[in-house]
Amino acid sequence: MNIQAELFNGPCICGRSHRIEVKEIVIGNHAADALFQKLKDGSPAEYGRPLILCDTNTEKAAREKLQAVWQLCGELKLPADNLHADNHGVELVHRALDERMERGEPVPGLLLAVGSGTIHDLTRYIAHERGIPFVSVPTAASVDGFVSTVAAMTWNGMKKTLPAVSPIGVFADTDIFSRAPWRLTASGVSDLLGKYVALADWRIAHEVTGEYICQRVCRMEEEAMEAVCQCMAGLRAGEADAYEKLMYALLLSGLAMQMIGNSRPASCAEHHVSHLWEMEVINGHVDALHGEKVSIGLVLNISLYKKIARAIREGSCRVKPYEGLEEELLHATFGAKGLYESVLQENTPDPMKAVDPDRLAEKLPRIAEIIEALPSEEELVQLLRESGCIYDVSQIGLTEDIIPLTMRLSPYVRNRLSFNRMRKMLDWPES
Ligand SMILES: [Zn+2]
Numbered sequence: 001m002n003i004q005a006e007l008f009n010g011p012c013i014c015g016r017s018h019r020i021e022v023k024e025i026v027i028g029n030h031a032a033d034a035l036f037q038k039l040k041d042g043s044p045a046e047y048g049r050p051l052i053l054c055d056t057n058t059e060k061a062a063r064e065k066l067q068a069v070w071q072l073c074g075e076l077k078l079p080a081d082n083l084h085a086d087n088h089g090v091e092l093v094h095r096a097l098d099e100r101m102e103r104g105e106p107v108p109g110l111l112l113a114v115g116s117g118t119i120h121d122l123t124r125y126i127a128h129e130r131g132i133p134f135v136s137v138p139t140a141a142s143v144d145g146f147v148s149t150v151a152a153m154t155w156n157g158m159k160k161t162l163p164a165v166s167p168i169g170v171f172a173d174t175d176i177f178s179r180a181p182w183r184l185t186a187s188g189v190s191d192l193l194g195k196y197v198a199l200a201d202w203r204i205a206h207e208v209t210g211e212y213i214c215q216r217v218c219r220m221e222e223e224a225m226e227a228v229c230q231c232m233a234g235l236r237a238g239e240a241d242a243y244e245k246l247m248y249a250l251l252l253s254g255l256a257m258q259m260i261g262n263s264r265p266a267s268c269a270e271h272h273v274s275h276l277w278e279m280e281v282i283n284g285h286v287d288a289l290h291g292e293k294v295s296i297g298l299v300l301n302i303s304l305y306k307k308i309a310r311a312i313r314e315g316s317c318r319v320k321p322y323e324g325l326e327e328e329l330l331h332a333t334f335g336a337k338g339l340y341e342s343v344l345q346e347n348t349p350d351p352m353k354a355v356d357p358d359r360l361a362e363k364l365p366r367i368a369e370i371i372e373a374l375p376s377e378e379e380l381v382q383l384l385r386e387s388g389c390i391y392d393v394s395q396i397g398l399t400e401d402i403i404p405l406t407m408r409l410s411p412y413v414r415n416r417l418s419f420n421r422m423r424k425m426l427d428w429p430e431s
């Protein structure tokens with residue numbers, strides 16, 4: 001299964017011209033061979049000696065199938081323990097690259113990210129900083145960010161989206177990523193199901209503020225969600241075909257982000273929950289995967305949105321004036337970790353400034369309609385449970401009492417308008 005990425009390039013019904021950076025996407029048990037051929041034909045003339053970036057776990061997962069590729073490349077292997085997409089991880093890679101050069105090894109002409117989310121974020125950031133192209137070799141169908149053009153990083157404690165580059169190609173070999181631990185695959189499923197909230201947030205923001213939206217991109221995300229729902233049983237049965245469908249869906253969602261130039265189509269209120277917990281301002285360290293936290297963010301936001309939609313229909317939801325940033329609360333929570341300035345900066349300008357109270361009031365029925373099109377909390381939880389995904393805070397070592405503050409604070413971690421943020425201008429019986 002290949003994806004012809006260039007089909008998504010060029011002028012669109014939304015009035016913009018989309019730009020896709022990734023040139024080639026190969027999914028299947030022939031992907032390792034396709035990559036080998038590519039390197040053999042292109043290297044060293046085109047790529048110099050390529051360098052594989054992996055960690056001790058992803059090396060184990062991929063080396064056997066990639067044996068021929070490995071022989072053509074150098075290797076930079078990071079310790080998997082405590083490896084994160086953060087400034088420490090970046091430093092490790094820079095240092096290792098510098099040491100290689102001090103030993104007289106040539107600058108690599110191409111980097112190969114052999115791993116899942118963390119290795120990809122580190123590689124795309126380093127590739128951008130050093131001006132080296134990179135190729136993606138996913139070892140698990142665990143996130144939708146393989147072809148992302150930005151790196152999701154924790155920088156000195158603050159969750160940030162930093163400039164990075166897209167891979168020029170993705171070679172996803174089924175024999176590698178379908179054998180990943182189930183927890184990683186389930187995390188990929190969750191990351192995709194999170195789009196229910198992300199898309200609703202984008203649509204609502206478009207209705208209320210006139211924010212740009214592309215219907216074609218929305219359709220791609222929906223197609224990705226449909227694909228993942230269809231392949232669920234096959235995934236549990238370990239069918240290669242189902243794994244390829246999941247990888248296809250993840251990459252399609254990634255391409256949707258490339259078309260927009262940021263993660264707007266694929267990440268909003270549900271991801272904000274995940275980012276907040278990663279910053280550890282109201283909780284201790286949460287030992288959970290990206291998709292696992294997104295999963296809970298999805299359920300929490302769906303639950304809230306459905307309540308508000310019901311109140312709108314009952315006529316008991318009212319718009320109230322916006323009171324500005326909750327500075328005292330932000331100071332008490334983010335400030336305790338020295339992140340108050342960063343969070344203020346992130347919220348400048350305040351995305352709520354774009355929300356006009358009259359227009360919000362007028363759009364309430366349309367908002368209810370968008371929310372009613374989403375699956376119910378019960379349906380989602382059942383789907384997540386059956387798929388072996390996470391759906392409750394207790395499963396990642398948190399307790400229920402963290403939920404109210406999580407929902408109140410999470411909109412502040414990113415300068416992106418979610419409906420959860422807009423609710424700061426809403427009053428309804430349960431609020
Ligand atoms: Zn478009």
Ligand SMILES: [Zn+2]
Pocket residue numbers: 143144191267271290294
């Ligand atoms: Zn995600």
